[in-house]
Amino acid sequence: MSVIELRQVSKAFRGVSLLEEVSAEFARGQIHGITGPNGSGKSVLFRLICGFMSPDHGQVLIDPTYQKSPGGYPQHFGIIIDRPGYLAGRTGYENLQRLAEIRGDISSEQIRQAMEAVGLSPDTRQKVRRYSLGMKQKLALAQSFMEHQQVLILDEPFNALDDRSTAQVRELLLTFKAQGRTILLTSHNPEDIRRLCDSVWKIEDRQLKQGALTDLASSATSPIVEKESEV
Amino acid sequence: MRRGEVWKRELLTIKWLPILLFLLIWSWRERGRFIQEVKTDPSAAAYNGWDIVFVQFMNPFLLLWLLIPLWLLLSLRFVMEAGEPTVKIRTGSDVRWLLWLLRRSCLPMLLLLGIWLLAMFSTLVGVPLKQGWSDFARSDHPFNVFAVSFVKEGWPPGLAVLAQLALLVLFLLMSTLILAFLRLCTERSILLSLCAAGLMISCIVAFHRQGHYPQWQWASIVNSLMLNNAYGTFGRFWPAFIGAPTLAAVCFGLALSRQNLRRRTQGRTSSIQGENIL
Numbered sequence: 001m002s003v004i005e006l007r008q009v010s011k012a013f014r015g016v017s018l019l020e021e022v023s024a025e026f027a028r029g030q031i032h033g034i035t036g037p038n039g040s041g042k043s044v045l046f047r048l049i050c051g052f053m054s055p056d057h058g059q060v061l062i063d064p065t066y067q068k069s070p071g072g073y074p075q076h077f078g079i080i081i082d083r084p085g086y087l088a089g090r091t092g093y094e095n096l097q098r099l100a101e102i103r104g105d106i107s108s109e110q111i112r113q114a115m116e117a118v119g120l121s122p123d124t125r126q127k128v129r130r131y132s133l134g135m136k137q138k139l140a141l142a143q144s145f146m147e148h149q150q151v152l153i154l155d156e157p158f159n160a161l162d163d164r165s166t167a168q169v170r171e172l173l174l175t176f177k178a179q180g181r182t183i184l185l186t187s188h189n190p191e192d193i194r195r196l197c198d199s200v201w202k203i204e205d206r207q208l209k210q211g212a213l214t215d216l217a218s219s220a221t222s223p224i225v226e227k228e229s230e231v
Numbered sequence: 232m233r234r235g236e237v238w239k240r241e242l243l244t245i246k247w248l249p250i251l252l253f254l255l256i257w258s259w260r261e262r263g264r265f266i267q268e269v270k271t272d273p274s275a276a277a278y279n280g281w282d283i284v285f286v287q288f289m290n291p292f293l294l295l296w297l298l299i300p301l302w303l304l305l306s307l308r309f310v311m312e313a314g315e316p317t318v319k320i321r322t323g324s325d326v327r328w329l330l331w332l333l334r335r336s337c338l339p340m341l342l343l344l345g346i347w348l349l350a351m352f353s354t355l356v357g358v359p360l361k362q363g364w365s366d367f368a369r370s371d372h373p374f375n376v377f378a379v380s381f382v383k384e385g386w387p388p389g390l391a392v393l394a395q396l397a398l399l400v401l402f403l404l405m406s407t408l409i410l411a412f413l414r415l416c417t418e419r420s421i422l423l424s425l426c427a428a429g430l431m432i433s434c435i436v437a438f439h440r441q442g443h444y445p446q447w448q449w450a451s452i453v454n455s456l457m458l459n460n461a462y463g464t465f466g467r468f469w470p471a472f473i474g475a476p477t478l479a480a481v482c483f484g485l486a487l488s489r490q491n492l493r494r495r496t497q498g499r500t501s502s503i504q505g506e507n508i509l
Contacts, residue, residue: 050320054496062497070497071490072324081316102321102331143317
C-alpha cells in the first residue's frame, strides 16, 4: 500500500530538466532512501511531494488519509527541506513553540519531549543564533516529528551530526518505523541508507531508479560519492 | 500557548520602545505647534481635544514616512519568516497560509496602532476631550482641514477616528497580503524586497502627484488611506474602502486559482478508495 506515488513526473527549471517522467511508489511503514549527487533534484522531488511545487507533467498522488484537500499541502507530513530557517533571536524551544502554535495540536510537554529525544535541552536559554550546525539540525529533526507526523520527508537529516548524535537519530528513525510511520530520507552516506532503509532509490540522469541495498557498498567508492565527500 | 502570553511576548520585543519614544516626542511636538498656532491667531475659535487628535491622526507625513515604511519592513520580515516550508505545511494550503499570516500579522499591527493612539491621546493631558466637535473644527482655520469633511457629513469625532483606523488596518493588511501572495509565487527574497520598495514608492508618488494630476485621483493610494482625502476627491467617504478589499480579493482569488491548478497534478493514491485521481 503506497503512501506516495509519482506518475510520470517531470520538472524543469529555466529550461534545465531535473526530473523526466519519474515514476515511483513509496510503501507505508517503511524507510525509503534517496541518493543522488548534489543538484540532482532530491530537494525538488521533496518539494513536489509536499505540494510546494507543481510538476510540469505527471502527477503526485498522496494517500487520501493525508491529502484531505486536493490542491493543498499533505497533512501529518513532517519535513526537513533544505535548511529550515529559525528565528535567530529566540531559543530552540521558543522556535518549536511558534511552529506548534500553528496547529495547536500538542502541549508544551510534548515539545520538550521532542527536543529531548534528539538530545537538545528545552530549558537552555541559548538563542538559536548561538547554535552549532549540528544543534540546528537536531532542532529541524525535532520539529519534523514533534506533532506525531506519520510521514517524514527528511532531506539529509544526518548533516552536521556527530557520530553519537547520528546513532541516536538512526535509533529514533527505526523507532518511528516500528510505530508504522513512513520515512523518505536523502543521505550522502551509504551507511545511513544501508542501516535504515527498506528500499533505496537513486536519482541519475533525471530518472529515479530503484536500486538494491546490496549495491550500496560498491557505490560508496563510486566517483560521485567520492566527489561529494570531498565537498 | 495562551493568547495573553503571545501578546506579552510580542509586546516585550525591543522594537516597540524606540517607536513609542519617537511617537511620544512627535505627538507632543505637534500638540505644542497646534496650541502655539491657535494662541497666536486672534481669530481662532475655541478648540477641544479632538482638534489636537485630528491634527496628528490624519497627518499624511506621519503615515507616509513612518507608519507605512515601518509596517512594510515588519511585514517583509514576517512574510519571509512565515514562508518557510516547515510553517507552510502546517497551515494546510496556500489560501490557509495567507489567512494564517494575516491573522498573525494582526497582533503587531494592533500593537503598532495602539502605541500610536497611546502617544496621540497622551497629548490630551490638560485639554478637555468633549463629546462633539468644537467651534474651531467648524471654522475655516487651516489646521482643521483634517476634520472639516467629518463635520460637514455630521460624523461624530469618535466614529471618524474608528472609521479612519479601520481604513488604515485594511490598507496595512492589504500590503501584507500582496507581499505574502508574492512569497507564494517566488522564494526569491530580493523580489519581495523590491515589491515592498515598489509599494512604498507608489505611496509617495501617489501622495505628491495627487494635486497636480486630477486624472490620477481614482488611482491615488492616498485616497485609500485617508478618509478626508477621499472625501476631497469623491465627495463621499466610501470609495476609500473599495481599494484594499478589492486588491485583497484579487490576491485570494489568484491564490485559489493557483491551488485549483495544482489539483491537476496532485491527487490521492488508490490505496483506499480505488482509483481516485482528482
